[in-house]
Amino acid sequence: MKNKIEGVIYGMAIGDAMGMPAELWGRNKVRNFFKDYITEFLDGPQENDIAKNYKKGQFTDDTAQALVILDSLFENNFIPDKKIIAKNLLIWAEKNNAFEQNILGPTSKEALKMIKNNLEPIEITKKALSNGSAMRIAPIGLLFKKNQHQQLVDYVFKVSQVTHTSDITISGASIIAMCVNSALYKTNFEEILEDLYLVDKLALQVGSETYSPSMTKRIKLAIEIANHFKGKDIEFIDELYDVIGAGVNISESVPTAVAIAYYAKNVNKAAFLAANLAGDTDTIGAMACAICGAYTGIEEIDKNFVKIIKESNKVNFDFYIKKIETYLKEKGI
Structure with a gap:
């Protein structure tokens, strides 16, 4: 299990950091600026207002907030507490300087x-x-153990409710x-x-209703695209970009x-595909690579990628890995 834990944590950071330089740029700008394709970690370009404050191999708010969530869970014996999570996200x-530097997402x-002004954000989150x-x-x-679908959805809601309580955002988070x-x-x-x-159906019953497209149907369409363009990497991501989307809306980025x-x-490969997709490259990369890290474990991840992530970020990754590993052993997982 440690191999898989490391795969998820490092996979997430790798996808995030590889996607950082092209974050929220359109496809033509990405291809023209980077002279075809991103194949390694790069500094955030000064021309990119969001990425310009990051250096080669540094992850962004995606991984940073994931670690804040974990810190908040460690603080309360892995029981999600809305006040603790809100406090730590604000810290x-x-x-x-996330508010001033446009690091945070819109919601x-x-x-x-x-929350900072002691107001209840439910009208935003729902x-x-x-x-x-x-x-x-x-x-x-x-x-979680295998097939704990409802338990996972309920836990995801408790973790997410500080900023997101709508059906589509709880669904998207539960799916990942x-x-x-x-x-x-x-x-x-x-x-x-x-x-x-299955968790899409369960999650839609938990969050506040919106008029959003079906996540399940959009994922099925995205999988059809993946099967159709098998072995044609650039054609595949171009079709995803055109049909499913690569924006910050969860109904685009999660299926993609x-x-x-x-x-x-x-x-x-997932890091390469996400980085060159254009759009919300760091977030899509973080999600896709975390999934792949769980699937293969750390052993199949490029060792140089892991080395650069360790060197470029002031984070003790082993601390998080050991805390999760200890928790799983205590739970018999």
């Missing part, structure tokens, strides 16, 4: 501003359509967490997809991330 945001930014809940949720999939969980135990990706479709994980089935 992180203020420490990193998290508004919700945390309201209408949320963005992917903040899903971008940081991958490690939560590590905390479930994909990680299912990939720990199942080697047939078709079985993993069936788990996703799942399809990239399904297509690649390893972190190295």
Whole structure:
């Protein structure tokens, strides 16, 4: 299990950091600026207002917030507490000048501003359509036994409710967490997809209703695209970009991330595909690569990628890995 835990944590950080330089740029700009394709970690370009503050191999708010969530769970014996999570997200945001430097996503930014001013953000969170809940949720999939679908959905809601409580955002986050969980135990990706479709149904009953498209149907369409373009990497991501989308809306980024994980089935390829997709490259990369890391474990991840991630980020990754490993042993997982 340690191999898989490391795969998820490092996979998430690798996908995030590889996707950082092209974050929220359009496809033509990405291809022209980077002279075809991104194949390694790069500094954030000064021309990119969001990425310019990051250096080669540094992860962004996706992985950073995932670690904040884990810190919050460690603080309360792995029991999600809305006040603790809100407190720690605010501490992180203020420490990193996240409000001023446009690091936060649209929903998290508004919700945390309201919490900072002692206001209840429910009117923001229940209408949320963005992917903040899903971008940081991958490690939560590590905390459950096989087929604990309802327990996982309920836990995801408790973790996410600080900033996201809508049906589509709880669904998207549950799908990513479930994909990680299912990939720990199942080697047939078709079985993993069936788990996703089940938690989609469960999660839609938990969050506040929105008029959003079906996540299950969009994932199935994205998987059709993956099967059609098998072995044609660039044609595949171009079709995803055109048909499914690569934006910050969760109904775009989660189906696209799942399809990239399904297509690649390893972190190295998934990181390349997500980085060159354009759009919300860091978030899609973080989600897709976390899933692939759960599927293969760390052994199939490029060792140089792991080395650069360790050197470029002031984080004790072993601390998080050991805490999760200890928790799973105590739970008999």
